[in-house]
Amino acid sequence: MEEKKFMKGCEAVAEAAVRAGCRFFAGYPITPQNAVPEYLARRLPQVNGVFMQGESEVASSNMVFGGAAAGKRSLLSSSSCGISLMSETVSWMALCRLPVVVCNFQRGGPGIGSIQPSQQDYNQATRALGNGGYRMIVLAPADIQEAVDMTYEAFDLADKYSEPTMVLLDGFTGSLMEPVTLPPMKSEEEVKAIEASKPWVPTGNKGTFHRVFFHKPAPIQNGEDAEMYEKWKETEVQYETDGLEDAKLVVTSYGVSARIAESAVEVLRAEGYKLGFIRAKRIYPFPEAAFEEINYDQVKGILDVEMSQPAQYAEDVKAAVRKRAPIETCLTSGGVIIDRDDIVAAIRDMYERKVGE
Amino acid sequence: MMKQITKIPAAIDLEKGSNDFCPGCLHSASFKIVSQTLDEMGLFDKSAYVQGVGCCANALGYIRIDTIACPHGRGCAVAGAMKRCMPDTFIMTYQGDGDLAAIGMAETMHSANRGDNITVIFVNNGIYGMTGGQLAPTTLLGARTTTTPFGRNANEHGYPMHMCELINTLEAPSYIARVTCTDPANIRKAQKCVRDAFQHQLDGKGFSFVEFISNCPTNWGMTPLQSLDHIKNVVLNEYPLGVFRDK
Numbered sequence: 001m002e003e004k005k006f007m008k009g010c011e012a013v014a015e016a017a018v019r020a021g022c023r024f025f026a027g028y029p030i031t032p033q034n035a036v037p038e039y040l041a042r043r044l045p046q047v048n049g050v051f052m053q054g055e056s057e058v059a060s061s062n063m064v065f066g067g068a069a070a071g072k073r074s075l076l077s078s079s080s081c082g083i084s085l086m087s088e089t090v091s092w093m094a095l096c097r098l099p100v101v102v103c104n105f106q107r108g109g110p111g112i113g114s115i116q117p118s119q120q121d122y123n124q125a126t127r128a129l130g131n132g133g134y135r136m137i138v139l140a141p142a143d144i145q146e147a148v149d150m151t152y153e154a155f156d157l158a159d160k161y162s163e164p165t166m167v168l169l170d171g172f173t174g175s176l177m178e179p180v181t182l183p184p185m186k187s188e189e190e191v192k193a194i195e196a197s198k199p200w201v202p203t204g205n206k207g208t209f210h211r212v213f214f215h216k217p218a219p220i221q222n223g224e225d226a227e228m229y230e231k232w233k234e235t236e237v238q239y240e241t242d243g244l245e246d247a248k249l250v251v252t253s254y255g256v257s258a259r260i261a262e263s264a265v266e267v268l269r270a271e272g273y274k275l276g277f278i279r280a281k282r283i284y285p286f287p288e289a290a291f292e293e294i295n296y297d298q299v300k301g302i303l304d305v306e307m308s309q310p311a312q313y314a315e316d317v318k319a320a321v322r323k324r325a326p327i328e329t330c331l332t333s334g335g336v337i338i339d340r341d342d343i344v345a346a347i348r349d350m351y352e353r354k355v356g357e
Numbered sequence: 358m359m360k361q362i363t364k365i366p367a368a369i370d371l372e373k374g375s376n377d378f379c380p381g382c383l384h385s386a387s388f389k390i391v392s393q394t395l396d397e398m399g400l401f402d403k404s405a406y407v408q409g410v411g412c413c414a415n416a417l418g419y420i421r422i423d424t425i426a427c428p429h430g431r432g433c434a435v436a437g438a439m440k441r442c443m444p445d446t447f448i449m450t451y452q453g454d455g456d457l458a459a460i461g462m463a464e465t466m467h468s469a470n471r472g473d474n475i476t477v478i479f480v481n482n483g484i485y486g487m488t489g490g491q492l493a494p495t496t497l498l499g500a501r502t503t504t505t506p507f508g509r510n511a512n513e514h515g516y517p518m519h520m521c522e523l524i525n526t527l528e529a530p531s532y533i534a535r536v537t538c539t540d541p542a543n544i545r546k547a548q549k550c551v552r553d554a555f556q557h558q559l560d561g562k563g564f565s566f567v568e569f570i571s572n573c574p575t576n577w578g579m580t581p582l583q584s585l586d587h588i589k590n591v592v593l594n595e596y597p598l599g600v601f602r603d604k
Contacts (some may be wrong), residue, residue, distance in 0.1 A: 066442070
């Protein structure tokens with residue numbers, strides 16, 4: 001049964017995880033995602049799940065390694081510098097091809113940065129958290145409803161590919177409260193069936209030798225993983241476009257800044273500006289196809305909006321646009337939430353210079 | 358008629374290959390005791406083995422037991438979580454001194470303090486074997502390693518760390534013992550301690566810990582027999598054997 005509630009972003013994500021069948025969580029306190037472990041400390045025991053508070057991010061992520069190895073749908077959640085500490089384990093889980101959902105409620109950086117929202121972990125998320133050059137599907141919700149839906153979906157993706165999957169959020173979406181429609185609760189039977197579908201769980205030898213590690217020689221596994229990542233570029237791309245048909249300028253963004261940018265686009269369209277809008281719903285694999293929908297004879301420029309200095313998402317946009325249109329940026333960083341008025345001003349300025357009128 | 362007087366433990370598969378331990382290394386003895394005990398107690402078919410990073414990984418060539426090889430030092434965090442998720446599976450870690458006492462000190466102590474219902478086998482040879490003989494937290498004072506070429510000196514490197522004694526300061530752990538495999542009498546004592554530790558987990562008593570004082574002929578620069586004498590005459594003075602706790 002779907003259910004509508006007024007919820008805080010972190011708690012809504014945690015509840016979505018439980019409804020998706022998550023039965024293991026371990027975490028370590030870090031602002032701005034403390035509501036995730038706090039919620040799950042009460043919630044998981046109600047569904048016979050296991051909650052642990054580790055002595056560090058390193059320990060917590062390894063507990064999640066254990067939970068995933070035991071066949072439980074497992075959630076890893078932290079923020080920016082905490083995610084950095086967990087990266088070694090996520091890299092090992094990619095090696096072992098263990099499914100896990102990783103939520104990063106981004107804050108400012110580098111290092112301890114600030115506790116306010118940012119989008120400064122784009123490269124870390126899309127290039128690989130740890131060593132070895134592995135990739136994850138990275139979902140980038142723009143509001144709490146999408147955060148809930150994408151977290152729910154991320155557990156299916158993690159199991160489908162038996163691979164770490166990331167939901168890249170931000171402290172803003174985690175701390176906000178909004179009405180949200182919760183996805184259906186998976187029944188105990190469904191959860192048991194999911195757990196039973198993992199034949200590699202080490203419950204004892206039972207006549208066959210299996211172990212969760214180096215399940216294939218590294219050169220062979222690397223090659224197979226690379227093929228899987230290539231296939232994702234055909235099957236796992238998700239984006240949204242709007243108004244590209246008659247656009248003279250295109251605004252592009254992702255996550256929370258896309259939510260704000262979209263609203264700025266609406267303001268200016270009402271004044272007659274011909275604006276297109278592209279939002280990456282998943283940032284890996286990157287939606288190159290969205291930028292092929294642009295009519296480059298008509299579009300005079302592209303404005304990248306993101307909460308990171310230097311810009312990171314813009315680098316992927318640049319690679320997709322291949323110099324067919326000039327790209328400019330509208331940025332904040334270090335924990336400053338981007339202001340709609342500043343985006344409106346940036347669009348207005350670029351439009352006047354590139355399109356005229 | 359031929360009579361079978363010995364049996365290779367189920368966890369060891371000699372057809373698969375051999376282990377990669379150096380000649381004279383006591384890892385093969387401690388791993389054999391662990392494997393034999395799994396057989397004796399009927400645990401082989403319901404065990405998961407969490408393996409550290411270091412020389413213990415040299416067993417991978419000849420073992421057939423469900424194995425989780427986890428990041429360096431994190432064995433207790435992984436094992437503790439697994440046990441909570443699958444309480445009917447027998448879960449043990451097998452870790453060296455660099456793994457358990459240096460990089461994994463936090464995970465080890467906090468798992469012990471939570472009283473995770475797992476068994477930890479700790480193999481202490483006072484040196485980093487696999488990486489070529491560097492200073493370990495357990496290295497004896499005066500011992501030359503590749504990173505203490507003039508010998509471990511307390512002013513600069515601190516003193517050897519005693520894991521059994523450290524864990525024995527905590528309330529939760531239920532079984533703590535230190536053993537060695539230098540001679541038949543000690544091997545029998547080690548077998549009993551491993552069996553008792555396993556029983557603690559089966560009884561749900563919590564964290565059980567067995568430390569094996571081991572050798573490293575290769576990096577100690579000794580013959581295997583000299584290394585056994587060194588354990589008896591020198592190492593055991595620093596690390597006394599015995600059962601520290603049996604709740």
